[in-house]
Amino acid sequence: MRVFAVLALFAALALPAAAASLQETLARFAANDFSETAKAIDEIAESGAPQAASLIDALLNRRLAVTPDGGVFFTDAQGRAFDALTGSPVAAVPKGAQLVRTNNKLRGQIENSLGTLRLQAPDPAKRREAAEIVLRARDVSALPAVRTALSREQDPVIAKVLRETEAALVLSRPDATTEQKTLAISILRARSDQDAIAALRAATAGAPFAIAQEARRAIVAIEKRLEVQAAMQNVWYGLSLGSVLLLAAIGLAITFGVMGVINMAHGEMVMLGAYTTFVVQEVFRAYAPGAFDFSLLVALPLAFLVAGLVGIAIERGIIRFLYGRPLETLLATWGVSLILQQAVRTAFGPTNREVGNPSFMSGAFDLWGLQITYGRLWIVVFTLVVFAGLLLLLKATSFGLRMRAVTQNRRMAASMGIPTARVDALTFGLGSGIAGIAGVALSQIDNVSPNLGQSYIIDSFMVVVFGGVGSLWGTFVSAFALGIANKLMEPVAGAVLAKIVILVLLILFIQKRPRGLFALKGRAVES
Amino acid sequence: MITRMIVSALGDRGSLVFLGLLGVAALFVALSNLLLPPGSALHVPIHIVALLGKYVCYATLAVALDLVWGYCGILSLGHGAFFALGGYAMGMYLMRQVGTRGVYADPVLPDFMVFLNWKELPWFWHGFDSFPFSMLMVALVPGLLAFVFGWFAFRSRVTGVYLSIITQAMTYALMLAFFRNDMGFGGNNGLTDFKDIVGFNVQAQPTRIALFLISVAVLALTYAVARVLVTSTFGKVLVAIRDAESRARFLGYRVESYKLVVFVVSACMAGVAGALYVPQVGIINPGEFAPANSIEAVIWVAVGGRGTLTGAALGAVVVNAMKTTFTSGLLAPYWLFMLGGLFVLVTLALPKGIVGTLQGWFAKRGEAKRVETSEPSPPPEAPAAGKAESAS
């Protein structure tokens, strides 16, 4: 469908007089030289040949190939092969044909020209994207096309973008009238973003004083608004960092906070979760590439199981002998963490493994001028769900009740008939399992390598201790507080200093409240 | 009186054996390297001397850590920071000694400052051209940090796992700070390519042997100081604090002052160990501040036996010797399995560490024989730090 629309425009724009013969044009591809290819693109666009649009599209997507004897072939998105000269289908692209290379500049050129052409694409998303591209490129020659598109546009949202695009182009035109320019400035001022500033800035150069002044005022106004937005944006970044911290720390809040095991292997549970995701995705890639988006859904329970079972094994094999000796758990779990790291390194190799993002976690959207990436948004949501689920489990199920009973008073719980050993194992398994599903989420934004766990372990301990050991809500508040504080500080102090300042503040805070934010009240003198 | 105290503190057989063996081993290593021909079966090559020197520095750090952890219940996960600060003080002295022999031949600025366009020496580098001043800083800087840190932390009654985690935060923050090139400590590359120390070539064989012997002497001294401290009345109070802090406080002891003193002393010891470590390994870099290093130091103490001092030293040497052996040859790909496995095994099978277990064993045998023993009994199961299990 889109191709037809583009074709129509090609035909309308074609300048037959200047067009070289298509054969000569295609011969340029054989050189596989960027400047030749650039010329060829222009000539194809001008040729008005029916296959022109598909040809350019193929070039953009690395589907255009030349054979050593000068034949040019391309395939379409469905993999069907065509002869570029005649535009007629062929059985296959001949063997030995070489793909025509492009570089950023060429792709920019193609996208800009396609941008103009796609202004009337049937797909609204495409139209909008095209309008934005033209707005950014500010190629004055696109003005007639923008106006044509504007006159036909039905969708009010896209029409608005087109008007802004028109305004940006008008500002770049030396021959536009003062009224036109003033109107354009006010339109861009209403748009109020970085692209508007860029367009306005271009207008200040060489414009009459009044216009330049007006544009400058608009820029100042926009910048002020952007500053407010930036602050809000930083809060969002903080929330998103906080949710990552919370996700990494929440399992530790159970194994360390509730059970009192200084679990240095916690990071490795996160790592196991991430590797589980990798394995699941490999299976999906091999057997069901179409259902790739569901890979994370499958990975979640599996990661919980894998990490949980490893956790239970560690508890049964090692930690149960060490209850009441928390510092020794540090030593043993540190050993376990070394073993797990090396085991993963041996099994999967030392290099990063590729974990893909499903489509619903790619890209970004605008919310009141804030740019929010889907990946981060889902992680925030996911963290909250996990946290709520955990609270529910602890407060509203019989397992939660038993777990709390055992950790509060083991002997009393035992005499009430609670199988403490089993509850211990399951609790440790739960903490580890949650670390595992944290790994699934973290695999979306970080390296999946044997070192993954190490990079989160210190932060996780800080979060739990800052919040108050044993308090889930403390962990919750502390993770978001640390995340937001860090992100608010970062633009001022830089990433490294911000982190140092946070650590120093944390040390000072502990002086003020030696048992963390949400200290548990107890009557024991020693604790 | 003081002499009597020292004699009585070091008069126990454990100390005598430890110090005696240390002296004999050191002399054997030094003499065999100097006197025996390289072909001889008993010849200790110079690179092994350097390696042993490194172990001895680690052992000193471990003794310092055992003093605060084993006897006062302060589990510091940041002792690596004191070690590294001492090392940096020494490194700065060594850098200033390079003089015009740096690659840019700048008489004042170290090489890394020249190529990052520093125009003049930062203020905190002044004075480090003097050996006595640098040596003072080696102990003073870690001591001061420990004092400030301990002053706040102990007065606020930060204990147990909270204290451990903020000491970890401290060393982590220092690591990040020292990684910054703007700090003027050479960033990630740290300080390296030293030429000489008080006029002697760092790499020359006699210097290496001298450094090794000094390190051994420092270890012996550290041990002696720690021993005297823990056998004195002061030490009894420390143990009381470790085992029941509130009770000690109710009895009228100023718990925070005791803790502060022992923490600062330990930090100074760690600083001196770090200072001797640097010329022997030839580099100091922010990696020494890494929290993992401090945790490893805790593990040496645990492996050797917490609260035994000799065990701490032994643990440091044993773990590092294993690391050296395992990281070469056929075992190289599996060394982490072995090291990790060792830690797990030690905790499960030898909860009191090597020396602690032996002590217990001999004490039992001695008791069976003579019913009473003159040895101070091994410290009881100490729940000092990490009371987390009581929380919920």
Add this chain to the structure above:
Amino acid sequence: MSFTRRSMLGAVSLLASLSLGVGAARAEDTIKVGILHSLSGTMAISETTLKDVMLMLIEEQNKKGGLLGKKIEAVVVDPASNWPLFAEKARELIAQNKVAAVFGCWTSVSRKSVLPVFKELNSILFYPVQYEGEESERNVFYTGAAPNQQAIPAVDYLMSEEGGGVKRWVLAGTDYVYPRTTNKILEAYLLAKGVAKEDIMINYTPFGHSDWQTIVADIVKFGSAGKKTAVVSTINGDANVPFYKELANKGVKATDIPVVAFSVGEEELAGVDTKNLLGHLAAWNYFQSVDTPENKEFIAKWHEFTKNPKRVTNDPMEAHVIGFNMWVKAVEKAGTTDPDKVIDAIIGVEVPNLTGGTSKMLPNHHITKPVMIGEIREDGQFDVVWQTKDLVPGDAWSDFLDGSKDLEADWVEKKCGNFNTKTGKCGG
């Protein structure tokens, strides 16, 4: 009480066995080569591959009959990404295992750490990674790129018409010496080329930085000032994956703001989904996608050796290939593995590289290399979009830094690595 005595005896005997085990250097008929790459810890991610490639090269040389009629034996140690351990292991390799040469190190700090050891014990180190320059030592041969073989050509390309005519620059790096120095050099170079100071933004992040939201947003903002903007990234290995993931999510396309990286190669990209990174750039002296018969043969052998047809190759691997072949040639030329003779013999040695040229060891212990700019493709490989016509000789001392512009390294005539052309003397 004899318990402490026993434990002490145990300790001493352990030490003794350690030191004695050492003396038993066997006089076998092999030439030993040390491989000093981290197989565990944070750097294992990059360095393990280099160990594998060295094992392959040695196996191959042995199939060809070895060297000087002897077999070559690889001695592998694991310095575990721990810098003091690097020095210790280097000493062990040279003093205890008596290796003829060592191939190893990745980070600058590991090289700095082993440097005094190589000088003291007079051995040879081949260092295969691109680095900040500002060094030329008698005992080290630098087979990776110096800044003039990577950073400056990359910037030249981006400034050119073909590269998009970039006018505004973000220099983003991890805070350590390589990015600091490279950015210092680039800043001086850009200012000399007439770029205004406010058109350069410099940003440093800690090692392993994983939250890039703020910085990527800053870059986007900086890039929307109406001038063509590019990012020059000296971000270190581990931090790259989250950086690229954030870029992709924010929709920063190479046609808007291209990112040219100096530490991202095929191996690093193996951990990223590249479909959103098309067109971002990297500058290296070798790409796996280079279409030459030598390279094809090398890749085939690599796949056969690792029994994994998916294993990628990268630039530091090629550096080891060149370095090893140069060393073999030099040993054959000198007729001995004696370090002094080899150090003299290797200058001027030429071996074919994998990209169709012939690299040569220069008197400053750096080599000649082609410089290539590649754009990321969908399959995680690079399309070479530009390359220098001739090989570029490595320059140890940058001409764009105040401290080093008068320095020159020449181990043949001047016999020193830091000859000052102004004072006519050697430093240090």
